[in-house]
Amino acid sequence: MKIWVHSDVSDGRITDVTFELLSKARDLADDLGGADMEATLIGSGVASEAGRLAEYGAGTVYLADAPSLALYSPLSHVPLLVGAVELWRPDIYLFAATSIGSALGPAVAARLRTGMAAHCVDLRINDRKGLSALVPSFGGRVIGEILCPNSTPQMASVKPGIFVKKPQASSEFRIVKLDIPEDASDERRLVPIGIERRHPKGRPLSEADVVICGGFGVGNKENWLLLEELAERLGGAAACTRPAVDEGWCEENRMVGTSGQSIRPKVYLGFGVSGATHHVCGMNEACVVISINRDEGAPIFEVSDFRVVADLNRILPLLMDAVRPSVRR
Ligand SMILES: Cc1cc2nc3c(=O)[nH]c(=O)nc-3n(C[C@H](O)[C@H](O)[C@H](O)COP(=O)(O)OP(=O)(O)OC[C@H]3O[C@@H](n4cnc5c(N)ncnc54)[C@H](O)[C@@H]3O)c2cc1C
Known part of the structure; x- marks a missing residue:
């Protein structure tokens, strides 16, 4: 079994939610009686960040590092991850429910014809059906258990701050470089031109x-x-x-x-x-x-x-x- 976590990146740095997801992935791996924990990492100048994923248990990092990947674009990121999943076949794939993860994860799931549970409040292993994603339902009156038993990877997204990060270094670590298609960012159709930051008022x-x-x-x-x-x-x-x-x-x-x-x-x-x-x-x-x-x-x-x-x-x-x-x- 393989559990993947996609790295959420901001300003070229992996954000904490990625480590929170890896920590939860460790619990899921234990409940499965052992599973490989792996991560995907996409961006520009992010290769130096890969080692941080090993500190939270990722044994393999699938890396795509190129200037054309500096800003998120569905035209570049989605085919890269879809290609990686088709090649390496993870059983479970977790995303951060951040603005990028919330766009990227479902697009990858749709291309792979699998399901994705969004904004989960907990993740567990259901003995017979694999990933069990818990999501408040019916106006929050019940917690729904979302299962995706017939297709893989089983995918879910979780907001920052739901899980606690617990460092646990992996015993082995390797980086696998993903092939970046030449037309990774199709400049004829969509060109990210930059990030404009909002400065929210008041204390974070x-x-x-x-x-x-x-x-x-x-x-x-x-x-x-x-x-x-x-x-x-x-x-x-x-x-x-x-x-x-x-x-x-x-x-x-x-x-x-x-x-x-x-x-x-x-x-x-x-x-x-x-x-x-x-x-x-x-x-x-x-x-x-x-x-x-x-x-x-x-x-x-x-x-x-x-x-x-x-x-x-x-x-x-x-x-x-x-x-x-x-x-x-
Ligand atoms: C998919 C989905 C995602 C959602 N995500 C979120 C989310 O992230 N965060 C979120 O907050 N909600 C979210 N919601 C909405 C959520 O389900 C609830 O509707 C919402 O949290 C209720 O907000 P509330 O408690 O302010 O309002 P209400 O449920 O209307 O409660 C108002 C409360 O105020 C009390 N009250 C009224 N007047 C007074 C007074 N004068 N003095 C003292 N008490 C008074 C009432 O007794 C009542 O208990 C989501 C809903 C869906 C469907």
């Missing part, structure tokens, strides 16, 4: 010890601005649920959950968040969870250390008073 969620999260219960933009102010006073960051983005109160890069970010702050303080699985799977690793919700039966209370059953419109002004700007760290 991944770096904040304190995260103040606003859900649909926040009710309006004015309350959302108060939450942002509270987060700033506490030296933290403001996060949100999907409906808060849909309402236009906050930007999508603040969203926590299966389609957003996974966070592990020291303190998560949620206002008007119901606790849908799609959201909870992105915050349930927080050290301390405090929730304010007027519905005592809200599912968020099941994962909360401190529960405040109250109208947030009453609690928020009290907190703003208690946490004056002078407390800013």
Whole structure:
């Protein structure tokens, strides 16, 4: 058996989610009673990164390193990976559910006529059917088990931060260079011209010890601005649920959950968040969870250390008073 992980690359460096996936692949390999762990790596000037994959258990790295591969293009990356899979036949192939992985993985799966489970919250081995991909379903009320028993590779994508990276060096390591077709990037049809970076406002969620999260219960933009102010006073960051983005109160890069970010702050303080699985799977690793919700039966209370059953419109002004700007760290 062979488990592959595709390397997520940003600015020529392999990102942490790749190591998280390799760490999970190790668990899957153990559950399979042993499987080879291998990785694919595509980019320009990325050859020097390949050794980092060995630190997390990859015994073989299939490498395509060329200037024409500097920026992601489906015309270059998809045929390369499809060709590699057809030649080397992995049984399981994992991708990061990043913007590139979310485009690349399904395109590769479609070309290979296999299935891909997207935005998984966990991966397991089903004794009879191989990869079992767990995905919140029916509005997050149940966790669905997605199986792809009749075609290989069995593929899945997972967001950064869901799994924990655990270094475990491979005993053997080799690099296999992939053939790069001359027309790897078909310049007549699609030419990547560069990357324009957005600079999100506020502190990155991944770096904040304190995260103040606003859900649909926040009710309006004015309350959302108060939450942002509270987060700033506490030296933290403001996060949100999907409906808060849909309402236009906050930007999508603040969203926590299966389609957003996974966070592990020291303190998560949620206002008007119901606790849908799609959201909870992105915050349930927080050290301390405090929730304010007027519905005592809200599912968020099941994962909360401190529960405040109250109208947030009453609690928020009290907190703003208690946490004056002078407390800013
Ligand atoms: C494929 C898919 C992916 C998704 N991905 C994500 C994701 O990544 N992240 C995400 O967050 N969601 C995601 N969702 C949506 C998710 O399923 C839920 O709908 C969402 O998380 C609910 O957000 P909420 O808790 O803010 O709103 P609601 O479920 O509407 O809950 C609002 C809560 O506020 C409380 N409330 C209302 N007024 C007050 C008040 N005045 N004071 C106190 N409490 C109050 C209510 O009691 C309620 O519990 C996804 C959905 C799908 C289908």
